[in-house]
């Protein structure tokens with residue numbers, strides 16, 4: 001993969017094409033069907049990062065492809081490896097010169113099996129402007145295409161395959177608000193779960209949203225077994241308005257109603273994300289208020305408490321330690337599942353939008 005994408009190179013990324021478009025292209029130039037299937041498998045199953053990896057194709061066809069297309073929509077600008085926990089973070093350059101971040105988190109599931117989670121971006125920047133979020137503070141540029149989303153996963157899929165491992169989970173928790181880019185996110189989920197391609201289980205994919213009410217209500221129309229996470233962060237509108245300005249459009253009551261609509265249709269457990277900001281939203285009173293809000297969902301709600309990851313312009317203090325434990329305990333006593341999410345990659349600023357800001361500020 002080239003280090004930068006040449007803006008004078010106008011070839012379309014081949015990874016922009018879905019399976020059907022690829023078949024149409026191949027049929028259009030008179031190729032037999034199995035050639036389209038080979039190209040698709042190389043791109044979407046093996047995740048090759050260079051045309052040279054398509055060794056099963058005749059050299060003339062590879063050349064033909066390369067004349068018309070570039071292979072991927074992304075190039076690696078910065079690649080960081082965490083010394084502390086083996087997580088990795090890449091700043092990808094896009095064709096228009098902008099950049100997005102993707103993180104690979106290595107862990108284990110309950111049975112002790114390796115778990116490789118790719119945290120993808122769905123937009124360049126984010127229009128929601130949450131005040132504790134590096135992405136939110138850096139404004140909004142544009143939506144990503146489905147190909148740009150899928151290519152983030154395929155980069156790490158290819159890397160992991162070299163180690164004999166595979167991507168096990170994908171979370172839309174990088175830069176951007178996925179439910180403000182539903183078309184591309186939906187197409188990306190369809191491509192990632194295509195059994196002929198990467199073949200991820202929909203249950204292994206999580207879409208995290210700040211709570212775009214109409215899109216939460218209609219999430220069940222297309223999400224199948226895909227998981228939903230709601231970024232709540234505050235148990236009352238006064239506080240949430242300060243932390244999540246979109247709350248002024250979609251107050252907590254409306255958001256929770258949308259979640260109920262989703263739950264009635266799917267009966268699938270919903271996660272609530274709650275970033276812990278010391279002295280701002282992490283006191284016992286807020287825990288009790290949160291417990292009151294979520295009690296009606298019973299076992300269908302799970303709260304993820306996320307100690308805030310600091311960044312240069314961040315004006316908050318990380319909530320952690322005994323205060324975080326006490327917060328979780330109040331929820332548990334009220335019958336609500338709660339876990340404190342162990343932060344990964346702190347030494348490579350793995351929280352969303354932080355690397356891009358650091359590089360841009362240098």
Ligand code: SAH
Pocket residue numbers: 126132133134172173174175176177178208209210230231273274275306307308309310311351352
């Ligand atoms: N826009 C979507 C998805 C991307 S953000 C959303 O807000 O849900 C993914 C998660 O990371 C959200 O729960 C978000 O609140 C959280 N987050 C953002 N900045 C953070 C920071 N500095 N420390 C910890 N979590 C953060």
Ligand code: SF4
Pocket residue numbers: 126127128129130133134135136137174175176177209210231352
């Ligand atoms: Fe956007 Fe999510 Fe960051 Fe809020 S937390 S600004 S919705 S990316």
